[in-house]
Amino acid sequence: MVTGAPAWAVFPAGAALLGTALVGAVLDGALDRRWDRPLAEVVRLLRQRGRRTVAADQLLWRVGTAGPLVVALLMAVVVPVGGTVVADLPVGIVWFNAMDVVLWAVVWLAGWGPNSVHPLVGGYRFLAQALSYELPLMFALTAPAVAAQSLRVGEVAVAQRGLWYAVWMPVAFVVFVGSVAAFSMWGPFGYPVGRDAAGGVLAEAAGVDRLLLLAGRYALLAAGSGMAVALFLGGGAGPWLPGWAWTVVKTLVVLAALIVVRGRLPAVHPERLARIGWLVALPAVLAQVLVVSVVVVVRG
Amino acid sequence: MVQLALFCLFAVVAVASGVAVFRVDSMARATYALALSFVAVGAVLLLLDLAYLGVVTVLMMVMEMAIMAVFMIMFMMNPGGLMPMSMLHNKRGALALSAVVFLALGAGALLLPWPKRRGTAPADPTQAVGEALMGPKMLVMMGIGAVLFTTIVAALVLASAHGRYDHGPYDRGGSGARQPQDRTTAEDGT
């Protein structure tokens, strides 16, 4: 049983999300043998001056810069930790999907705001990428909701007593984790922040702006990992430890897997990703939803 | 009381950003002002216990506006709004007509004797709409499905400059052969 938390739980939940994101960043640095890189980077960026560009749209730029971190926090409020969740929305899964769509807007705005070529290229690349991963992601979210017969994330987590959804809906699980990497602009889906576009969306961001965008990226990975645990890996279920501890452990495992993958896979260009997304991932995940629906109907 | 205050806030945001769509010069701002208007309307739906419809409105409309911004900037002259200019025709007539429509609709809303509320809201409106769509209203859903599929085909036929087996200038050599820089990781590293 998962219950909602009082309003003040927003603050520890936000701290937990940022802490998880920091762990991810430290691990990412450690893979390059510089575990202290995130901390050094935070100090450096806090002291660095922000950058001004000619005729920038300051309002939209600010929205785009703060956006990814805010979206990650809004995603995290529906992720249950053990037996509690900050916002026990009756349509938590749709909420998560809506926040992912808000990301389309804010990343594009982060690219549009500075009135500069490379960020704009990055923003357009992200939109093209989003069009490819969004539909497979939607149906990957549909599969656990159908199996649990609820759109409440907490109920989906509880419904997995006995058999984790990752075991019997592997396609949806893989597509979901891939989509988390895609909306975080991570690893093979890092083209919107690619080096060939001088850092893409990040190209003109300096100082606190850059810190916010980078932190937002790690926070998105963390929030997505938490959601993967709730939807596919049994939430807080596990022996010996309390529920919240299992949620944290599993989230960190998924996050670590995503972080390790970063430099090990080739980048996927958006136009090729469109083919993979629409011709491979979408039919596969639709077949997955069909299998899940048949199982649910047969079991009654 | 809190509900009324929240409703007033969202209503003001919805109308003000709706007006802003046609007042700002920058196309990016116009598009995202419209998106903000839809988000405020989604919040109003949440106030009416329509959790699913409210969130879905936000989802669909932000997605639509994100795509719309691309087309706005592609097709408008002066997309950045750096040179203020007017792109209106018959402004006075449009203003008069829409004012008349607003007064008529508003008068209807205030003066008509609306019937009493019949029944009470179900415990889970999401389930109610789902069961309606899969039961008595199934024809609506099937109609929407057919229309959406037709739309996809028709829009592609109209908009695509290429045929079935021609995927544009990026893909002349089929899907396999690509340049070697494909293999590098496009990661920023920091």
Added chain:
Amino acid sequence: MTLELLLLLAAALFAVGLFGALSQQSVVMVMMGLELMLNGVIVAGAAFWYFLAPANADGQVLVLLVIAAMTVEMAMGFAVVTLLFRAKDVDTTDMAAELKR
């Protein structure tokens, strides 16, 4: 919160959208106006559902129908604009009207 207040909001959104759809020259801006009008219809549909007949789901279905209509409108609108632009370099309604001559 009453039905009248919600309908006034719907009327305001509809009227603002109507102004945009009538006065804008650019085809995409006309579509923005249409979207805003449908935004008002969403509010009205939800208000009628909540305040008049919450027991059956007609109002909710209407809102879903409007959302679907908006996606269709946008997809077809952009397809036609893309076609017009590629064929004749036209992006405003006035220029499209002149094509008839």
